Amino acid sequence: MGHERAEETEGSRASRRREAILDATRELLAELGVQGLTVEGVAARAGVAKTTIYRRWRSKDELALAVLIDMVEQFVSVPDLDDTRDELVAFVESAVRILGTTLMGRVMRGLVSDLAADPELARAFRERVVATRVAEVHRLVERGIERGDLRPDTDRELMHEMLFGPVYYRLMLSGAPLEDGLAERVVDAVLPAFASQSLASPR
Amino acid sequence: MGHERAEETEGSRASRRREAILDATRELLAELGVQGLTVEGVAARAGVAKTTIYRRWRSKDELALAVLIDMVEQFVSVPDLDDTRDELVAFVESAVRILGTTLMGRVMRGLVSDLAADPELARAFRERVVATRVAEVHRLVERGIERGDLRPDTDRELMHEMLFGPVYYRLMLSGAPLEDGLAERVVDAVLPAFASQSLASPR
Amino acid sequence: MGHERAEETEGSRASRRREAILDATRELLAELGVQGLTVEGVAARAGVAKTTIYRRWRSKDELALAVLIDMVEQFVSVPDLDDTRDELVAFVESAVRILGTTLMGRVMRGLVSDLAADPELARAFRERVVATRVAEVHRLVERGIERGDLRPDTDRELMHEMLFGPVYYRLMLSGAPLEDGLAERVVDAVLPAFASQSLASPR
Amino acid sequence: MGHERAEETEGSRASRRREAILDATRELLAELGVQGLTVEGVAARAGVAKTTIYRRWRSKDELALAVLIDMVEQFVSVPDLDDTRDELVAFVESAVRILGTTLMGRVMRGLVSDLAADPELARAFRERVVATRVAEVHRLVERGIERGDLRPDTDRELMHEMLFGPVYYRLMLSGAPLEDGLAERVVDAVLPAFASQSLASPR
DNA sequence: GACTAAGCGAGACGGTACGTCGCGTCTTAAA
DNA sequence: TTTAAGACGCGACGTACCGTCTCGCTTAGTC
Structure with missing residues (x-):
């Protein structure tokens, strides 16, 4: 039984396999979630031997994480909107939307x-997913301080946790919906503590 | 092969079994975590048949949740400290401590x-664990409004998410430590947004 | 929950229970066979506790055997037909018919x-089922010898085995049908060996 | 944890496993009978995973049957003894001996x-066990007819049932012993009905 | 252009745990 | 005291995936 077909599209054999596996993983994650994801299932869907998967990833979780990282890397950074509150809202909002509507929340x-x-x-x-967000928050805070919107001693780490903690809390524990206004409410609940005098009472 | 011995301690047979199972579950959770928890292991440790477990809980997760609920129910509510900030800090602090040092975080x-x-x-x-916390937050907020510490239109739901979201974010995603000062920092990052004029800028 | 109803029909409570159990057993044997018979099933069907069954029969096989014995005891002996071959055919034929068409073969x-x-x-x-048949064969052989149809030294035991062995062989091993002419063919295959000179070549 | 060791004897991995399983099954059948045979027991004894057994046989009965078939296939056919009665006696006798003394009767x-x-x-x-015997009876009957010992219209099927029915009847129902003279007595009880004139009164 | 080493599919295998079934024993409470 | 109801320990069932292991066939890359 010939394993390779002539009509293959592009890339080396190795990278073609890799893509086939990741595609199958994405599909199965979407259909069944991480719980329902099995190496055997992925192998079958991708038309690949289990060995080929284990050669690249140590477990199904590593595989799922690979897919997650792929997604995270597609994120774009928030453009300069000339207003720190707007930028923070935009940033949190994009997280809310992605976690609420795409595969990412589920994974x-x-x-x-x-x-x-x-x-x-x-x-x-942490290195590939969390750090990406942290860096972006740092960037926004920096910009905010420069603008004079935020206090110079703003705790970047805490800001990051205050902004995303509530979102993930909803996603994972409380079950409350990741709805549209959420980002705005969260930002406004945090901002007064970090805003400089000039940027006073929101809402 | 008599199954019961005379030296049994107290309660009906059913409740004795129940306790034996929950005890074994607690021990195994502490040793191996939820991942390592198996119904077969619990049965062996508790000196009980697997069927006896399945008769009461549909899965190992339900069993673990039962243990979790047991824990949650032992929590005491925050006493009146005559200061809303102190009360909120105390409340969040107790969560930080419990999640960081006991079985609860792990589970x-x-x-x-x-x-x-x-x-x-x-x-x-949600009904047994989350709701308990929500109710306590409501109580504290109510007290704070009466005292004039908090604005009357304080969003109780949001308050709850802002206070605990960051804590769980650390526990589950960022991996940052659940350290001592955390509660205070979180409360101070939220309070300005909800405080009435009289209770001005903390720190 | 009242266990007894006033409208009970007849017999002592014990014998009423006994009949209910045997009835349920018969029904379940007919529906599912011995394999599918379970003490739990019988108890449910009879509206009786498992304990009540175990008090009377040591296992489900003993229960099934009790039903079998009940059946065997309803058999009537072969009447005097004034011809030994006819009597033997009638006897074997009744066994063929009963094993082939009633619950008995299955059980x-x-x-x-x-x-x-x-x-x-x-x-x-052996004592309750086999012995019954053996005794009947003995009776028929005795009658045949008296009539002069069979040799006086006819081996009653062997006769019994030659007549019923083939029938049970079909029932249990070969799977060949227990059809109408079988009894006659079996008797005629055995008779020449035991017939006295006077009762010569059949067929 | 290498599963295979260099010291393995012969045959492919698959056939080695197969033999190990059948050997273990034989041993356990001898020790405990079909009732006591369990897939788990066989797996343990054979040093094999349960799944490996289920991959080949659907149930423990199929497994036991496989052992039985193995045995049946070792039977040798009756040699030409130049006398039909002798041949039939030899054939039945071998069955009596095997069923009475080896694992086969028990299984x-x-x-x-x-x-x-x-x-x-x-x-x-039927196809693998019964049919083998039937074919051998056919062969012997054919030979007997050619020799002139048996009537040309001898019913081969009936002959088979008359010869083995009584043997299995003892084995399975009456409990009478499978003793030495049995084969001879059975053959002599059947032969007169099928013998040609020339081969007169036996015994 | 043939040869070889690596990569691969296919899937058998040992293993762990699953959740279920029915056994025969027991506890408990009602009648 | 007998019983119904049913919880219980137990042993085995057959299944699902795990991660490891042969086993030949492909297919690059090297000479």
Whole structure:
């Protein structure tokens, strides 16, 4: 049984396999979630042997994380809107929308427990997913301070946690909807603590 | 082969079994986490047949949740400290401490993914665990408004999410430590947005 | 929940229970065979507790055997037809018909393996079921010898085995049908060996 | 954890496993009978995973049947003894001896009830076990007719049932011993009905 | 252009745990 | 005291995936 067909599209054999596996993983994640994802299922869907998967990823969680990282890397940074509140709202809003409407929320919920069990995986997650957001928050805060919107001693780390904590809390624990106005409400609940005098009472 | 021995302690047979199972579950959760928890392991540890477990809980997640609920129910409410900020700090601090030092944090992390997969479980979690916290926040906010510390239109729901979101964010995603000063920092980052004029800029 | 109703029909409570259990057993044997018979099923169908069944029969096989014995005891002996061949044919024919068309064949097939495993059960089976047939064969042979149809040294035991062996062989192993002409063919295949000179070549 | 060791004896991996399983099955059948045979027991004894057994046989009965078929296939056909009675006696005698002294009788008794419950199994049994005997009887009858010992219209099917029915009847129902003289007595009880004139009064 | 080493599919395998079934024993409460 | 109701320990069932392992066939890359 010939394994390769002539009509293959592009890239090396290795990278074609890789894409086939990731595609299958994405599909199965969308259909069944992380729980329902099985290496055997991915292998079958991708037309690939289980061995080929294990050669590249150590577990199904690592595979799911790979897909997640792929997604995160497609994010664009917030453009300069000349207003710190607007920028923060835009940033949080994009997270709310993505987590609420795409595969990403689902994958993240399914992955959390595995992060707890596998420190290696957790490290990769923090470095590739969390750090991306943190950096963006830093950038926005910096810009805000320069503009004079935020106090110079603004705690970037805390800002990041105050902005995203509530969003993830809804996603993973409270079950409350990731609705449209959420980003705005969260930003306005945080901003007074970090705003300089000039940028007074919101709402 | 008599199954019961005379030296049994107290309660009906059913409730004795129930306790034995929950005890074994607690021990195994502490040793191995939710991931490592197996019905077979619990049965062996509790000296009980698997069927006896399945007769009461539909899955290991339901079992773990039962343990979690047991824990939550032991929480005491925050006493009247005559200062809203102090009360909020105390409240968040107790959550930080419990999640950071007891079994509870571990169980919660392990449970999140299963909540995503089992709506029934998620419902129970919200009703028994989340709702408890929400109610306490409501109580504190009410007290704060009466005292004149908080604005009368304070959004209780949002307050709850702003206070606990960051804590759980650390626990589950960022991996940052649940350290001592955290509660205070979180409360101070939120309070300005909800404080009445009289209770001005903290720190 | 009242266990007894006033409208009960007849017999002592014990014998009423006994009949209810045997009835339920018969029904379930007919529907599912010995394999599908379960003590739990019988208890449910009879509206009786499992304990009540175990108090009377040690296992489901003993229960099935009780039903079988009930059936066997309803058999009538072959009347004097004034011809030994006719009598033997009539006797074998009744066995063929009963095994082929009633519950009895089914129960017997299902019971055989259990007889092998439980000597106690096997003993009861031989004493209550096999012995009945043996005695009848003895009676017929005696009558045949008196009439001068059979040789005086006819081996009654062997006669019994030659007549019924083939019938059970079909029922349990070969799967060949228990059809109408079978009895006659079996009798005619055996008779020449035991017939006295006067009763020469049949067919 | 290499699963294979260099010291393995012969055959492909698959056939080695197969033999290990069948060997273990044989041993356990001898020790405990079909009733006591469990897939789990076989797996443990053979040093093989349960799944490996289920991959090849659908149930423990199918497994036991496989062992039975193995045995049946080792039978040798009756040589030409130049006398039909002698040949038939030799044939029946070999069956009596094998059923009475080897594992085969035990397995057969244990299997009968399962044949009743599983048509697929019954079919296999008939095709692989019963048919073998039938064919041999056919061969002997043919030879007997050619020799002039048997009537040309001898019913081969009936002959088969008359010869083996009584043997299995003892094995499975009456419990009478499968003793030495049995074969001779059975053959002599049947032969007169099928013998040509020339081969007169036996015994 | 043939040869070889790596990559691959296919899938068998040992293993762990699953959730279920029915056994025969027991506890409990009602009648 | 007998019973119905049913919880319980137990042993086995058959299944699902895990991650590892042969086993030949492809297919690049090297000579």
